[in-house]
Amino acid sequence: MENLILLHGALGAAATLGALQQALAGTYHVYTLDFAGHGGQAIPEQGYSIELFAQNVLSFMEQHQLQQAHIFGYSMGGYVGLYLAQQHPTRIKSVFTLATKFAWSEEAAVKEVKLLNPEKIKEKVPRFAAMLADRHTPQLWEQxxxxxADMMQQLGRQPLLTTAILAHIPQPVQVAVGDQDNMVAIEETIQAYRNLPNARLIVLPATQHPLETIAITRLKHEIDIFMASVSALLPV
Structure with a gap:
């Protein structure tokens, strides 16, 4: 069976991918991990970055003796997966991104960061705040x-997946987005798909940004189709 690593999104943790991991477990060797500073992991002094999270994945692969793997990345996890594919093409066999934001600019970062206000979240969506507290304990979810937010501002100043960089990612890539995603525009997803030389595109109907709004059976079906297409391209 092929190795498949599932990467969570911003503010997420490996546990958020548990149901998907279970659904895929009979078909692939499925792995998940918490990025540094997530899921209770210590928050690194240098802060968060896509580069750091990519190194987390490489360290995880070394620890589990995975020479190569396919990546499924939700939201920020998809960005990390593509960055890994570009930086370490011999290690990453393919990437499936879901609800990944590609169009980073200073303006886009400001818009995203406005949503990351702990005090407003405590006031307006206390259940979400409680969920984050439980997900990241013993670390403070506010931190x-x-x-x-700091990482997003850095991405706004210096995106790592520019049009030119996407054009030099040779691996098969599945790019997926929901048609009701209010954080990732269909237009930016299509643009990324067009820039990637070996990509497929899916727009999921009646689907918002949160992972829990997507039926696991549907997501597994799409991953299976993509993985089958990748296998057909690989040498026997």
């Missing part, structure tokens, strides 16, 4: 959110 996780602040570090995430």
């Amino acid at each position: 996780v959110m602040h570090k995430t």
Whole structure:
């Protein structure tokens, strides 16, 4: 069976991918991990970055003796997966991104960071705040959110997946987005798909940004189709 690593999104944790991991477990060797500073992991002094999270994945692969793997990345996890594919093409066999934001600019970062206000979240969506607190304990979820905001601002200043860089990612890539995603525009997803030389595109109907709004059976079906297409391209 092929190795498949599932990467969570911003403010997420490996546990958020548990149901998907279970659904895929009979078909692939499925792995998940918490990025540094997520899921209770210590928050790094240098803060969050895509480069750091990519190194987390490489260290995980070394620890589990995975010479190569396919990547499924939700939201920020998809960005990390593509960055890994570009930086380490011999290690990453393919990437499936879901609800990944590609169009980073200073303006886009400001818009995203406005949503990452712990005090407003405590006031307006206390259940979400409680969920984040449970997800990241013993770390403070407010600090996780602040570090995430800092990372987004850095991405706004210096995106790592520019049009030119996407054009030099040779691996098969599946790009997926929901048609009701209010954080990732269909237009930016299509643009990324067009820039990637070996990509497929899916727009999921009646689907918002949160992972829990997507039926696991549908997501597994799409991953299976993509993985089958990748296998057909690989040498026997």
